[in-house]
Amino acid sequence: MSSIFFEIKNNIAFITLNRPEKYNAFNREMALSFQNTLDECENDSSIRCVYLTGAGKAFCAGQDLAEVTDPDGPGMERILKEHYNPIITKIRNLNKPVVAAVNGVAAGAGANIALCCDVVVAIQSAFFIQAFSKIGLIPDNAGTFFLPRLIGMQKASAFMMLGDKISAQEAERTGMIYKFFADKIFIKEAEKIAFTLSELPTKGLAYTKQALNKSMENTFEQQLNIEDKLQQKAALTTDFKEGVAAFLEKRKPKFTGQ
Ligand code: LHQ
Numbered sequence: 001m002s003s004i005f006f007e008i009k010n011n012i013a014f015i016t017l018n019r020p021e022k023y024n025a026f027n028r029e030m031a032l033s034f035q036n037t038l039d040e041c042e043n044d045s046s047i048r049c050v051y052l053t054g055a056g057k058a059f060c061a062g063q064d065l066a067e068v069t070d071p072d073g074p075g076m077e078r079i080l081k082e083h084y085n086p087i088i089t090k091i092r093n094l095n096k097p098v099v100a101a102v103n104g105v106a107a108g109a110g111a112n113i114a115l116c117c118d119v120v121v122a123i124q125s126a127f128f129i130q131a132f133s134k135i136g137l138i139p140d141n142a143g144t145f146f147l148p149r150l151i152g153m154q155k156a157s158a159f160m161m162l163g164d165k166i167s168a169q170e171a172e173r174t175g176m177i178y179k180f181f182a183d184k185i186f187i188k189e190a191e192k193i194a195f196t197l198s199e200l201p202t203k204g205l206a207y208t209k210q211a212l213n214k215s216m217e218n219t220f221e222q223q224l225n226i227e228d229k230l231q232q233k234a235a236l237t238t239d240f241k242e243g244v245a246a247f248l249e250k251r252k253p254k255f256t257g258q
Contacts, residue, residue, distance in 0.1 A: 005055065012051055028083065041096065051191065060106055065135070095202075102114050104125070107129040115143065133161055201257070
């Protein structure tokens with residue numbers, strides 16, 4: 001059984017982290033296979049949204065800690081350089097939206113991979129844990145970049161130092177995630193969000209993502225310039241023409257992602 005389950009349905013790429021007996025903790029094989037899958041998502045223009053979830057009870061418990069101490073394992077340095085940093089970079093640069101459907105506990109790298117996705121939803125029973133401090137590590141996977149920007153420096157530093165178990169409800173309240181859903185309706189609601197995104201103008205969403213990426217570091221003026229450049233590109237898309245035509249003709253638009 002592959003450690004990444006991948007299927008495409010209705011223009012949505014469903015990626016499932018699939019090591020349920022290890023709470024979907026990442027080993028090298030899973031990290032490299034996830035990267036290949038993200039590349040496939042980037043290059044397949046029929047895919048208009050990516051939906052990331054975990055198999056079984058957990059979303060992802062971060063790094064497989066047995067691999068870290070394995071003398072035949074990849075070793076600390078390669079784990080960040082070859083596993084996680086490329087994963088986070090690929091998700092942020094992906095030319096389509098990524099929904100993280102957090103179906104259970106998300107700890108360590110598992111939490112921070114979820115938090116770098118474009119829309120993060122969680123099942124009510126899920127928890128987010130910045131587990132790193134408990135084992136003497138620092139938060140990685142761009143957690144120190146995204147978390148303070150999402151929820152502010154004070155809560156981010158307390159969550160990271162104390163390694164609190166943050167409920168899905170608190171994650172929504174603090175702005176760490178978009179929404180949580182009751183367990184019974186979670187999958188239906190999470191998939192509905194992916195379906196909605198998959199029918200929107202994909203190129204416009206990709207440019208939105210590029211603008212948001214830049215807004216993390218740009219000045220006000222630089223950001224106005226980026227918006228200007230990307231808006232010119234958005235205005236050249238077929239979906240922009242369709243959106244305006246549909247509005248004027250008082251009909252529902254039919255976007256193709258072009
Ligand atoms: C696991 C794991 C796991 C292996 C659960 N590994 N088996 C970057 C740079 C380089 C190196 C280091 O890492 C990083 C990035 C990181 O992600 S560092 C942070 C690594 N993750 C953690 O420290 C979290 C460790 N896991 C936990 O604290 C708990 O398992 C959580 C809170 C996630 C869930 O707790 P419980 O619901 O009580 O479940 P459990 O502890 O019983 O786990 C279920 C099974 O999954 C169990 O296996 P077993 O055979 O005993 O039933 C665990 O051993 C296994 N598992 N996490 N990271």
